[in-house]
Every structure is written in C-alpha cells, then in structure tokens.
Amino acid sequence: MKTTMRQVAEAAGVSAMAVSYVLHGTGKNVRVSADTASKIRRVAEELNYRPNMLARSLRNRQTNMVGVVFQHFGRLSEQNPYYPMLLNGIMNGLFAEGYTLALCPQLMQGGSDEAILDGRFDGILWARPDFNEASIERFKTAKIPLVLLHAPPGSIQGLPTFCADNEGALRLVVDHLRDLGHHKIVFAITEVDAQTAEGKDRTEAFHNAMRDSGLTGRVFVWNQQPQEFAMYWAANRNQVTAMACFSDTLAGNILAACRSLSIRVPEDLSVVGFDSSTFCDRTAPPLTSVSQPVEKIAYEAVMQLISLIRSSNDAAPAMPNLSVTYECGLDVRASTAPPRA
Amino acid sequence: MKTTMRQVAEAAGVSAMAVSYVLHGTGKNVRVSADTASKIRRVAEELNYRPNMLARSLRNRQTNMVGVVFQHFGRLSEQNPYYPMLLNGIMNGLFAEGYTLALCPQLMQGGSDEAILDGRFDGILWARPDFNEASIERFKTAKIPLVLLHAPPGSIQGLPTFCADNEGALRLVVDHLRDLGHHKIVFAITEVDAQTAEGKDRTEAFHNAMRDSGLTGRVFVWNQQPQEFAMYWAANRNQVTAMACFSDTLAGNILAACRSLSIRVPEDLSVVGFDSSTFCDRTAPPLTSVSQPVEKIAYEAVMQLISLIRSSNDAAPAMPNLSVTYECGLDVRASTAPPRA
DNA sequence: TTGAAAGCGTTACCAA
C-alpha cells in the first residue's frame, strides 16, 4: 500500500494540510513551526511517503505534461536524423522546465483528437505537418495552449507557429543552381508531402524564386515507385538538369534511383536536399542541402508553449498570434555542379 | 468551463452513475433502459461532455501510461538510427494497446527516480543501459511492473530483461575475422559504454569467443579523443589487424579517425560495427556489422510489460523472471578483408 | 498557528 498524506499527518500528530504545506509549500495562510516542519519531514521519510501526482493534478488542474504529436504518416525514418534532432530540441526545452513529454495514441494515430481536451495535457505541441481546417478549428475552440511546428506563417490565424523560412531557403537553392548555370530546374516532392502545408509553401516558394530569376519552374510529384522515376526521366531528360527536393530523405531516394538508372550525379543531374543533416555527408555523392536549425526551432517552440501555459491562468493571455520563421543556409556539397554543355 | 459528468446527469435527469455506466460501461450492477441510455448519450453530445482522464485515473488506479527511459547520457545521436528504430518498436506496441508513452524529466535526467512511484505510470520500460545495484533494488521494491532492455541475462535477478545475444554475436564476429585470417583482434569500446552492463557483457563475450578460437583478445577503451586513437595506433599497429566495435557509432568514429591518419580500411585494419543499421551502408567503406532486431526487441519488451501490467491486478503475478535474448546476424560489407601478409 | 470540512470528477458499494 502506498502511504498517503493523511497517514503521514496522523503519524506526525498534525493535520493533512500541515503536511501539504511543509512538503509542497502550498496554502498561504498556513504557518508551521520549524519543529513541526522537521518532524513532518522526518515522518514522511520514515513512512516512505510519495505524493500522488494524479491527485495533485486533479486538484490543481495542471499536469505538467505536454502532448507532442510528431508522427509523420507512420514510422520514424531510420535514415533521416530529423526526428532525433527534433526530439533533442523538444526534450531540452521540456525537461529543463520540469515538463513530461507524452505521446498518446489518439493524437499520434490521428483518431479523434479528444485527448487534447480530457485534462491530461497542459499544452500541445503539434509537430506534424498535416492538419486541416477542421482540426485547426477544434484547436482554437479547445482553449488549450497549442503551438504548431511546420506551419508556414499565414497558413494559420490565431495560433503560434514556428517554421523554417521556406521562401528564403528556396531562393538560396535556386540562386545556387542558377549561378552554376542551370535553367531547367525542377522541384521534387512526394505525393504525401505535397499535401502538407509546408509542402505547399515550399512549392510556392520555389515558383517565386524561379520567377524572380526569370525562369519557369516545374514540379515533379513522385509516388516513390522506382519505375515512376524511370518514366519521368525518360520523358523529361532534356527538360531538367537540376532537382531541388523537399527533403533529404527524398533526395537520398532520388540519388539511389539515379544510381540504378546510371544517371550520373552531378554530371547528368544536380540534386539538392532539404535539412542538411549528417545524412548528407554519407550519401554518394555527398548531398548539397538546405540547412535549417531544427533543434533550435523545436526548442523555441516548446519554450513558447510553456510560456503560454504559464500565462494561461493570467488575465491577459500572451500574444497567441506569434509566428516565427527561421533563416536557412545552404550547405554546398558534391551533388551539385554546372550542367553539361 | 469543462462539462462534468454531474452536469450531464442533471441535464438528463438521471444520476451520475447512470452516465458513467452508459458512457464507460462501468458498474456491473447497473442496468439502464435503452431510452435512458440514448437520452444520456444525446445530452452528453449536446453539452460537449469530455470525460476527465485525471479523475478516472485517480479513481481506477490506472493511467494507461507507460514511462519510458531511453536517454543514453545526454542526447540522441543524429547519426545512429538506433533510437528511431527503438521508438518505432515501442510505439507500435504501446499505441496498439492504447497506452500513452511518457518521457519524464526525473526519469530521463537521472535525478531521483521517485517518478516511478508517484502513480503516474502503470509500468516502466527501462531502455537505458546504465543501472546500478541501488536502482535495481528500488525497482524491485517499487512493485510497479518494470521491464529492462539492454540488460544481459543474469545481470539482474527477478526482473524481466530483453537483450541481444551478445555471446553469439561476438562469436560470429570473431569467427568471421578469424576465417579471413585475422589473429590480432581487438575489441573497441568507449569509456562510457564500458561501464554499462551490456558493455561488460559484450567485452566478456568477446574474450570467450577469442578463447574458443584459440586466440587472445585485447580491449581498446577509447575516450573518443582523436589524438588518443593516434597514440594507440602508433603503439599497437603491429598488434592489431582487426577491430570489433561495441557500436556502429563507435565504428563510424574509428573509420573517421583512420581516414585522418591515412590508415586504410580494410587493407590496414578491418572494422566491425554493432547494430547494422542503414548507417552502415553510408559509411566509407560500408561497414560490416552485427545485426540485431532492435525494433522487435523493443516491441516484445513492451508487450511483456503490458501483460505484466494487466496481470498485476490478478492474484498470480505472471513470471517476473523472464529473460529473453535475441539471435544476431552478421552483415558482411566492405570494411573487413583478409589482413595484409 | 492549527484543524475541519468541502471540494476536484470519477467510480464502487450498498440499499431501495
């Protein structure tokens, strides 16, 4: 049997609330003499008392738990270190502030998101790229602190969003390729990613950057089947000398597809990834890629969420409309080169 | 304001427990007419009622939450996909059974492990390689379902453990290297890993395998400083033609160190990793490595934990002494070859 | 300075 506060109180010859005050600093109208306090502490120690968090949470209406949703259509990639980096940022932020990170099936498996509302979580970090109007609406009416990652600014009104500066990033990519002499540049994206807000944002950013360079960009939506890539290449080999990819993972798959089709990178095709993780140093050839501060983004989103949680009791809720973008860089490696004459 | 069960009951003109029965199937002695039931459901819908999980957990003494401890001295590696694989296995098991995965700071940051006992978790999955006698003792007395990963059989009595078959794995490695013609084989391990139970187990397994092959094995404990490796090589270059490493990550670092010292792999030195993740295909040269079914191990450990949780209410607690090991394979890639004559 | 009592939202037990 677990020891309860009452048992401690009884054994120490005091009331339950004295114990509560001494051990948790609760109750402002209460003063206990130093003697009593130390006696309570000793008795608690002797009885091996452990406060029950459930009861405290129920009473205090706060759980110190944050729900995190980061699953991207299934499984974590084994190749792309994106999620470890994301988790590092999240854990750094949450743990330093004493919050527990929870991944709950209802949130992760995309069933009903009632779990958001059942009192389990003080706040939600939505780090998954897919969300639709209906869920956004529920988020807003839920009145629970909520922060979104991967949500391009403007895609959502009234909720704080944290996202890479896709516009600037794709400008870097296009400028780099154009400076190398490329004109026939294609943006490659998977069918799945193409449906996310960030997918749409990067696609649009690509078009904008191309237009500003006086070029016309085209998009290759790939279902990740090898034969589909072979067909695309057969039909378009004269229309494309460079591919800017939505992610490193996709770029890696394209490198593999090129290898099996004897398409030489970068001689026949330049390839650019997005994320610039350690993964890019291991590919053959090493992958030129957009770098974004994943861990920093995650960390700052978490800290914003925590401040939102802490101020949610106050009268004036702190700026729920915050929208932060992060500047990206371009790490040039060996997968890009001038096109063949 | 959140709608409570009582409000639903009042609005429907019934008692709270009728609501509880209809919505959660609780209370066996209770029958409600079909009319009443549907009315209750309708009213609950209208009032947008959401059951409060905290209250239910407090009352039922179960949270459907499992605490997972997997942090290995700091951060998740960005190179080694070990943790994504581990998490995939854990999430597959937990989510399918409706459990929430929690990472809480007290458990992850190695402070006091009181969080184990404060009622938050139905069970604990200890997936971290470090544990000492004292913590084991607390685990046992805690009486909370607990399963350990990375704990070699025999290292812990009275708790279920799930682990790779290190003995067989290192036999595969030594046999492979011996068959190639190697005699001077060294087991490489980091200082940190050397202190874990699994580190000790693999070291011992290496010695056993070497002895059975009529060889004498030596161990290189590396603090991961480049100059330390340079010194080791300068002093031992004639005593070592092959290194069996504790992990892929370590093997990767050794490959990098070799490159900077112009030590050719595999001509001058054969290197073997442990885990055989996708990481091994990306290294130069691709890394020969022991394969272990990480995801399967994690999944089955989780399922065992869940069955332990479910039977912990029963009279007969289900075999707490289970100890499972998993057969490993050897994926031969390009980092091993016969030694130079 | 201390204690008694009333909740938080839910479920189990027992009477009706």
Added chain:
DNA sequence: TTGGTAACGCTTTCAA
C-alpha cells in the same frame, strides 16, 4: 432497474 453515499489523495477556504 435505479440512486445515494463514500471514497481515490490532495489543496483551499474558512473557522477556531
């Protein structure tokens, strides 16, 4: 078939 009552473990308010 129903409903009251007590309890889960803690904290706050109010009274002593």
